[in-house]
Amino acid sequence: NLVQQLPRAIIIGVRKGGTRALLEMLNLHPAVVKASQEIHFFDNDQNYARGIDWYRGKMPFSFPHQITIEKSPAYFITEEVPERIFKMNSSIKLLIIVREPTTRAVSDYTQVLEGKERKNKTYHKFEKLAIDANTCEVNTKYKAVRTSIYTKHLERWLKYFPVEQFHIVDGDRLITDPLPELQLVERFLNLPSRISQYNLYFNATRGFYCLRFNIVFNKCLAGSKGRIHPEVDPSVVTKLQKFFHPFNQKFYQITGRTFNWP
Numbered sequence: 001n002l003v004q005q006l007p008r009a010i011i012i013g014v015r016k017g018g019t020r021a022l023l024e025m026l027n028l029h030p031a032v033v034k035a036s037q038e039i040h041f042f043d044n045d046q047n048y049a050r051g052i053d054w055y056r057g058k059m060p061f062s063f064p065h066q067i068t069i070e071k072s073p074a075y076f077i078t079e080e081v082p083e084r085i086f087k088m089n090s091s092i093k094l095l096i097i098v099r100e101p102t103t104r105a106v107s108d109y110t111q112v113l114e115g116k117e118r119k120n121k122t123y124h125k126f127e128k129l130a131i132d133a134n135t136c137e138v139n140t141k142y143k144a145v146r147t148s149i150y151t152k153h154l155e156r157w158l159k160y161f162p163v164e165q166f167h168i169v170d171g172d173r174l175i176t177d178p179l180p181e182l183q184l185v186e187r188f189l190n191l192p193s194r195i196s197q198y199n200l201y202f203n204a205t206r207g208f209y210c211l212r213f214n215i216v217f218n219k220c221l222a223g224s225k226g227r228i229h230p231e232v233d234p235s236v237v238t239k240l241q242k243f244f245h246p247f248n249q250k251f252y253q254i255t256g257r258t259f260n261w262p
């Protein structure tokens with residue numbers, strides 16, 4: 001009686017928030033199965049046109065009592081996605097993992113930079129992209145900046161889903177102390193608490209927590225997770241932090257979850 005089930009929860013973002021770590025860690029729970037790949041069903045028009053049965057066909061086999069989770073961080077920032085997910089399941093649970101917005105922007109930049117370097121291409125410095133040369137203000141057209149304005153994106157989602165259907169995960173704490181964050185998600189998903197300290201061990205070489213499923217099987221995330229960020233001009237960091245501040249306040253207010261971001 002193994003079946004392919006549509007997800008009952010989706011990690012909709014945020015890109016570089018720790019979406020992979022969150023999915024893999026939730027998969028430690030015996031009642032959670034994960035779609036291994038990012039499916040990009042709701043953000044990619046071509047995939048969306050293939051229909052819901054195509055989407056279901058991408059899901060892993062599971063027992064009826066288990067819940068399927070997928071993660072595609074592009075969902076959070078893509079215009080059409082909230083309506084499309086609503087049409088599939090208006091009571092679906094939505095997980096958003098966030099990090100301090102400036103750190104997230106630099107992480108996003110670092111990923112793109114690495115892609116350019118792999119192709120032997122040069123790329124602008126972060127400072128050049130993040131600050132408008134004419135006005136010396138934050139460049140709100142730069143995607144890595146826009147993605148970090150969490151409240152703007154969330155407000156689009158709230159046209160379809162009530163705030164209770166979202167759970168915000170602290171991506172910075174998932175790095176340093178994952179268990180409490182995972183326990184909050186278990187509760188949000190109405191799952192019994194099953195993930196324990198045994199399942200998570202700090203790997204000093206890796207500099208991150210890794211996963212222990214059982215006595216024989218353990219794993220760390222891929223090397224592409226946890227890149228070294230370039231150093232950013234402190235005045236640019238401050239400018240960005242000041243820029244994000246009011247948006248962060250709004251985000252805390254809407255979600256009821258406060259972070260001590262600058």
Ligand SMILES: Nc1ncnc2c1ncn2[C@@H]1O[C@H](COP(=O)(O)OS(=O)(=O)O)[C@@H](OP(=O)(O)O)[C@H]1O
Pocket residue numbers: 014015016017018019020021073107108111174175208209210221224225226227228
């Ligand atoms: N346990 C563990 N191991 C490795 N990495 C971890 C872990 N927990 C969280 N993270 C952080 O996850 C960041 C990548 O986020 P995402 O998986 O959302 O990136 S992506 O959008 O899917 O590309 C990645 O960001 P960077 O450090 O900036 O590379 C990690 O810091």
